[in-house]
Amino acid sequence: MEDFDVRTSVLILLFTLSLGICHADLNQNxxxxxxxxxxxxxxxxxxxxxxxxxxxxxxxxxxxxxxxxxxxxxxxxxxxxxxxxxxxxxxxxxxxxxxxxxxxxxxxxxxxxxxxxxxxxxxxxxxGEHFFGVWDQDSAAIFNKTNFENASIVSRGFDFMSEVATMAPKRPLMFHTAVLDAGKFGKRYGMAQCTRDISRRDCSRCLDTQLMTFRSSIENNRGWEVYGSSCSMWYHDYQFYSNISITANDGESRSPSIIILC
Structure with missing residues (x-):
């Protein structure tokens, strides 16, 4: 069963978290x-x-x-x-x-x-109104209520995503990915990104606010995503991101960006 949690605005959300053995990073609404x-x-x-x-x-x-x-x-x-x-x-x-x-x-x-x-x-x-450079706190979390995290990983996972949130504003594109090695429980993958019209300070505030706002809803889930007007975060127990940048160092694009892991 999918669920969502909205604290700052009412948004229409459509999302499904995969529970199967095979995972795909698909472009969903x-x-x-x-x-x-x-x-x-x-x-x-x-x-x-x-x-x-x-x-x-x-x-x-x-x-x-x-x-x-x-x-x-x-x-x-x-x-x-x-x-x-x-x-x-x-x-x-x-x-x-x-x-x-x-x-x-x-x-x-x-x-x-x-x-x-x-x-x-x-x-x-x-x-029709100017919004560039303005930190907007509208956000919504989406997760699967039945896909719970192992109790011993919950705090480690949240601390891990806090570190991801700390690093993202420092990156050139305010975008950061990282991997948490949870030993016998496998790996956890995290990503955070801010819209590049806001300042790095507001990027940090945006990500921190999302984590604090939705902590009680998301921290015990093996997978969750938070989408916001100014920043977004992703956390999963499979490698959902492709490690393929939009523009390579030589300026040439790389594709595809769909990752399927079985």
């Missing part, structure tokens, strides 16, 4: 947040600006290490948009995730001006 319906979204100028925003975010993202923000339009018709892909996915999968996120936004939030969509591999945010 993990959450959606739509503002109240706004009749101005039906105006042709807004639709044109939104289409232009989609084009820019999809085109520019690979050359920006999976992160790009821009503004389209003027005055009241201005739209601020941001896309960020998870730091280990390829440029092609990042582009595909961007298109999928926009498809969901246009389908499920067609009358909203402030929209956020979370997929496993990317997050999309666009709004």
């Amino acid at each position: 993990s959450g959606l947040l739509c503002s109240a319906a706004d009749n101005s979204t039906s105006e042709s100028s807004f639709r044109v600006n939104l289409d232009n925003l989609l084009g820019l975010l999809t085109e520019k993202r690979p050359s920006s290490n999976g992160f790009f923000k821009t503004t389209v339009g003027k005055r009241s018709g201005k739209i601020y948009g941001l896309i960020q892909c998870r730091g280990d996915v390829s440029a092609d999968n990042c582009a595909n995730c961007t298109r999928e996120a926009f498809a969901v936004a246009l389908r499920d939030c067609s009358k909203s001006k402030n929209v956020q969509v979370w997929f496993t591999w990317c997050s999309l945010h666009y709004s």
Whole structure:
């Protein structure tokens, strides 16, 4: 049974944690947040600006290490948009995730001006209001109630993720992965990432706040994910990330970014 815990905002969450022997890191729709319906979204100028925003975010993202923000339009018709892909996915999968996120936004939030969509591999945010550089505390945790952690690993796992949260803001892309060797209990894999429009200080505050906010819900689970407007965290007992950066050191993208472990 899947469950979710929301402390700072109400989000629509769709997520399934695999319990099988074979694990795959698949790009699933993990959450959606739509503002109240706004009749101005039906105006042709807004639709044109939104289409232009989609084009820019999809085109520019690979050359920006999976992160790009821009503004389209003027005055009241201005739209601020941001896309960020998870730091280990390829440029092609990042582009595909961007298109999928926009498809969901246009389908499920067609009358909203402030929209956020979370997929496993990317997050999309666009709004008629300026939000760049502002730490947003909206977050939601998703986990499986029946997939409990071994009691002797619970505190070690939480301390491990606290270390991951400490390291992420210090990394060039505010993205960090790590492995915890739990001996006879196997390994645990952690990842943390902040949107690159916020400061490193706010990145640290964002990740720490997520851990403290959801601790009672997630710390005894073998797998959980927290998605937020400004930062996100992942913790699993299998290697879900691909260790493939969006842009390699030589500037060439690498693919694929789907990991299947049996």
